[in-house]
Amino acid sequence: MFQELRDPNSSKFEVSEFVLLGFPGIHSWQHWLSLPLALLYFLALSANTLILIIINREAALHQPMYYFLGILAVVDMGLATTIMPKILAIFWFNAKAISLPECFAQMYAIHCFVIMESGIFVCMAVDRYVAICRPLRYPSIITESFVVKSTVLFTLRNFLFPISVPVLAAQRHYCSRNQINHCLCSNLGVTSLSCDDRRINSINQLFLAWVVMGSDLGLIIVSYALILKSVLKLNSPEAASKDFSTCTSHLILILFFYTVIIVISITHSAGMKVPLIPVLLNVLHNVIPPALNPMVYALKNKELRQGLYKLFSMAYTSRKSLVDMFFGFGTHRVYCDP
Template identity: 80%
Template structure:
């Protein structure tokens, strides 16, 4: 009946809340996913808090590379906390309703944190480039001031560039449907319910992806191409291996982060036939990296690994 209302009555029939249905196609047993998701969230919080404590306590880790890792830990915890409490509330208590302002706020914060993570990866790639390709100039280029300026720049860039996402979504008219086949308020998932044209929302989403994340990925690719070129010129295989080992953990995280984003983008077009895949990938992309990042760095970095042993009061003799 509401679909038959004229354009002049659309604003009057605006829905007051959205219903987050959870994982499409598995509503009857989706609560079983709450345990692994809760464990991933707990792991993400614990591991990243431990990373911050270790960086603060260990004087040898008071270096720009580890400061960026600490900032990444804060971003990861913020990203996971933005979505996981609501997802667990849906799975445990069927608390599916979310007000429009809360939904648009969540949409904004998710975009900010995802872009911030991408920006920190750029800063870390630049840090590794200077350390390997310009080692003598590293202390004068990558200073504490550089870390602060780069972080502030990325925070301002991402917080300002993402403002139009919730603003444009809020300008749409939601006159009948209010059930979102998702666990969180994604931009395209929400605006798909609007009764008017959402082309501008899709265009701006593509603009963000290509200009911000695309440029971030380009800078990362350039940094590592230059690092590889510099390493290949080294005469010593041992020196080359040591130089590349410092980048391995960073590359693992970058490949996972951007690969999942690409897969989500591709599978999003298949939501009509396989709606569960992009939704599940979207949720996992927001909780697995926060849990994975500190673990990968701890295993691949000797100083951090020793810091973990000390924090856990384990015997580090021989490590």
């Protein structure tokens, strides 16, 4: 696990791999958590795949709002896949070791997908603002070109800004400890093992959390404040109720997503004495939103529910036709003469 430094006169050692111990304080029975986590991961993959299939099949859903929802589904699957296979390998096969390049790559991927999800929420908030507050201009503003340009812009931002996280972490000197009390390679969890000054890593983490994602949250708050102001001016309670219902699912997801990030940041900054809580929140934040997002949207959106019903009806009909064909049921019956 350790590798000598190039200087033969040095008595220090350099870490060549990290060991992910899992959830702190419950190592003896943490493998029991693998079942609910595996179910959440399976739900995230299957539900988001269904969302993509429905959006692709239904011509009525070929609209900017659903394009953003499709992009969110892809990001959610990427976020969950970044951490869950390794976590399940730790619980099921005791595969706790992870090389430094793999650890830094996972660290970068987590930050990319989390910031990308934040950016998609901004796009969806802008979409709802224009639809409710500027309905006549919606077809000319929220176009397919807008979807492409905003997606490219946020993708570039989300791939460039997190580069500093693994680069700064790789510059630290890991000379003694290599055991991480975590299920994944978090930035602060890894750099806490370094033997040199890591203040720049903490400052960079705060910058990403409060400046990059904080600006996203600020734009979302402004958008919904303007939506609320516009809705309250409506004289029709039915119209106001309809406008609120189109935003409810979005607000539920945003509330959970950003609340957990804020709690994790505060607990890390405060140096919480119960490390299990921030670690558990960190893991759940990367797997619950991917599992929750498609379910919330499917339950709250009539068009998605109809598309889901059509898909399952078609699957049931196809299955029944296959059963009839193989077992001779249906119209192809054989009658014998008496």
